[in-house]
Amino acid sequence: MSKVTIDNVTKSYSRDTTIFTDLSLVFPDNEFIVILGPSGCGKTTLLRMIAGLEDFDRGRILIDETDVSNMKPEQRDIAMVFQNYALYPQKTVYQNMEFGLKMRKVPAEERAERIKNASEILGLDQLLDRYPKQLSGGQRQRVALGRALVRDPKLFLLDEPLSNLDAKLRIKMRSEIIQLYQRIGKTMIYVTHDQTEAMTMGTRILLMNEGLIQQYDVPEKLYDEPANIFVAQFIGSPQMNIVSEPVQNGKVKFGNITLNVPEGYQGDRIHIGLRAEDLQIADGEFYEVSHTENLGNEQLIYLYDDQGEEIVVRDYERTSLEPGQRVGLTLLDHKIHWFDHQTGERV
Structure with a gap:
C-alpha cells in the first residue's frame, strides 16, 4: 500500500x-x-x-x-x-x-x-x-x-x-x-x-x-x-480553438454553422471549443487561409474569421490551399465543447 x-x-x-x-x-x-x-x-x-x-x-x-x-x-x-x-x-x-x-x-x-x-x-x-x-x-x-x-x-x-x-x-x-x-x-x-x-x-x-x-x-x-x-x-497540440459568440434564441452562429447551445444556459454569450481534428474544410467564404504547416501525413491549416480570430484545422487530406483563399468549415460528429462566457467553466 x-x-x-x-x-x-x-x-x-x-x-x-x-x-x-x-x-x-x-x-x-x-x-x-x-x-x-x-x-x-x-x-x-x-x-x-x-x-x-x-x-x-x-x-x-x-x-x-x-x-x-x-x-x-x-x-x-x-x-x-x-x-x-x-x-x-x-x-x-x-x-x-x-x-x-x-x-x-x-x-x-x-x-x-x-x-x-x-x-x-x-x-x-x-x-x-x-x-x-x-x-x-x-x-x-x-x-x-x-x-x-x-x-x-x-x-x-x-x-x-x-x-x-x-x-x-x-x-x-x-x-x-x-x-x-x-x-x-x-x-x-x-x-x-x-x-x-x-x-x-x-x-x-x-x-x-x-x-x-x-x-x-x-x-x-x-x-x-x-x-x-x-x-x-x-492539453492537446495544437491547442483547442476557442471562439466567443453571442447567444440568440438558444442558438449561436459559428461561421456558416448554426448550433443549439446547451439546454438551460443563461448567458448572452458563450465560448465554443473545437479541436483541430474535429473540423473539416468545406466550400464557403467565411474564413481566410493564413498559412499551412506540412507535417508529412497531415497538415495544419491556419484560418482567420472576419473578427480576426484564429482557427486551426487538422487536415489529413492535405488539401491544396493558398494564403488568402476563402473557405468554409464543417464539424465532424458535432464534437463541440461549451464553456461559460463569464467563468470559463465547462457547461
Whole structure:
C-alpha cells in the first residue's frame, strides 16, 4: 500500500505569497500520477512537501494511513529522482547504486541481490563497473532510477527526470519508466510541464495552475471533457480553438454553422471549443487561409474569421490551399465543447 493523502494543506512563502490554500486530494495506491502544469503552478512544491523537503503552514500529508507531516524525509520510505542525476562522479555505477543501502546498513549480500535485480530490470548489468563520465545521458538517468529502485520504497517521486535529455532519448526513457512502473507495481508521482509525457505515461493526471487544481482525472477525460478553458487549451497540440459568440434564441452562429447551445444556459454569450481534428474544410467564404504547416501525413491549416480570430484545422487530406483563399468549415460528429462566457467553466 502506498496511497498518498493531501488533507487541507496550506503553503505560503510569505504573507503575500500563498502557493496552496486548503489543498485536498488523494493519490491512489499503485497508480502512476502525473502532476502537470506551467512553471510556477506549484507542482514541484507539492512533490517536495510529500518528500519532506518543504514545510507547510497547516494541514496533513499521509502515506497510507500514517501522518508523515512531521517526519524527516528518510523516515517516509520514499525514493526521489531529480532532474539532475546527482551521481557521485568518483564512484562506479555499482557503487552509486550501493551507497544509499550502505548508509542504511543493509547487509552486503542483500545489497548485491538488490543491485543485481535492479540492474537487470534497467539494462545496467553491463555498465556496473563504469563511471558516470563514461555513460550517456540516458544511461545516467537509468542509474538514478536504479539507485531509487534498490531502496524498495513504498513510493517513488520523480521531478522532471527527463527534461535534460534530447527529444529522441526522452521518448525512449518514457517507455522505460512506464515498463518499470508496470513491473514493480508501486505508486509513482511524476512532475512535468510536458503534456505529452503526462498523456502517455500517467494513469491519472493532476493539472494545476497557480496552486489550484484545474482537473484531476484519467488522461482521456482531460482531453475529451476538459473542465474549463485552461484545461482545454493546455492539453492537446495544437491547442483547442476557442471562439466567443453571442447567444440568440438558444442558438449561436459559428461561421456558416448554426448550433443549439446547451439546454438551460443563461448567458448572452458563450465560448465554443473545437479541436483541430474535429473540423473539416468545406466550400464557403467565411474564413481566410493564413498559412499551412506540412507535417508529412497531415497538415495544419491556419484560418482567420472576419473578427480576426484564429482557427486551426487538422487536415489529413492535405488539401491544396493558398494564403488568402476563402473557405468554409464543417464539424465532424458535432464534437463541440461549451464553456461559460463569464467563468470559463465547462457547461
